[in-house]
Ligand code: MN
């Protein structure tokens with residue numbers, strides 16, 4: 001069964017008539033076509049018993065056909081009203097449109113008001129988002145192959161990034177070097193903004209790469225990922241410049257122990273929360289529990305915002321094909337931030353990481 005057929009089956013089971021897909025990532029997942037239309041309208045309409053259609057900006061129509069999409073695709077020009085045209089295309093099908101499933105996780109109020117305006121007699125209570133999230137949970141061999149290649153490019157980026165680390169260089173310069181090296185190899189897209197944070201700056205886990213200069217005797221945190229054919233990588237390493245303090249070395253040692261223990265433990269049949277606890281217990285026992293301020297990991301695939309979430313309270317049982325990060329971190333304000341992250345996929349009897357850069361503390365600069 002194709003992915004679209006699975007959605008059609010779900011539409012039937014839930015007594016809906018059609019689904020409006022608006023998240024570009026979902027459209028990519030279901031059709032193989034990706035474009036971020038920004039403020040323009042890109043939609044995939046899936047009917048219970050009829051062929052789906054894509055509604056897109058006219059300038060995207062040829063690219064959609066080039067992906068091998070054989071169902072109808074309708075384009076609109078910038079001066080045309082896309083909503084009225086979508087209405088007409090749905091009316092043409094002469095189907096009942098009482099119950100419409102929408103992606104509640106990807107819809108703003110202005111667009112929802114347009115849905116209600118063009119289809120005033122329809123109900124929009126059914127949410128497709130959880131179903132799509134569930135579909136994405138188990139990756140196929142083909143998807144895992146793409147994640148592996150994205151991982152290989154992340155390893156390459158670490159190698160180039162570490163080489164670029166020098167005392168006196170800014171975090172931003174290091175990012176520029178590693179991304180330039182990737183671009184020379186044809187890897188044009190990162191999966192998120194590359195993070196290089198030196199010294200105490202790394203204690204802000206959601207901070208950004210800055211103009212701060214790398215100093216001697218500190219730790220430098222890297223968090224990066226590339227995109228390969230729609231699939232991402234996401235990995236973190238922390239390296240040393242000069243001689244870190246005993247405290248910094250201790251934080252690193254504990255974080256590494258937690259990461260390795262969790263990665264060793266990840267296998268089918270355990271729950272997500274058990275895995276989080278394996279790493280958290282080690283960090284807590286070492287006295288750093290209050291500085292591990294996020295979940296152990298997140299699902300990933302086409303983005304780093306998928307399931308399963310590796311955290312307390314999630315009793316989801318891990319199964320082969322699930323892909324997620326294992327990324328303990330210890331962030332002590334004013335001292336240092338350490339995070340070590342690999343994404344893995346669950347195999348029949350364990351797991352396999354997508355990235356292989358050494359996790360022993362490495363010295364550069
Ligand atoms: Mn990361």
Ligand code: MN
Pocket residue numbers: 234235298304325327341
């Ligand atoms: Mn991550």
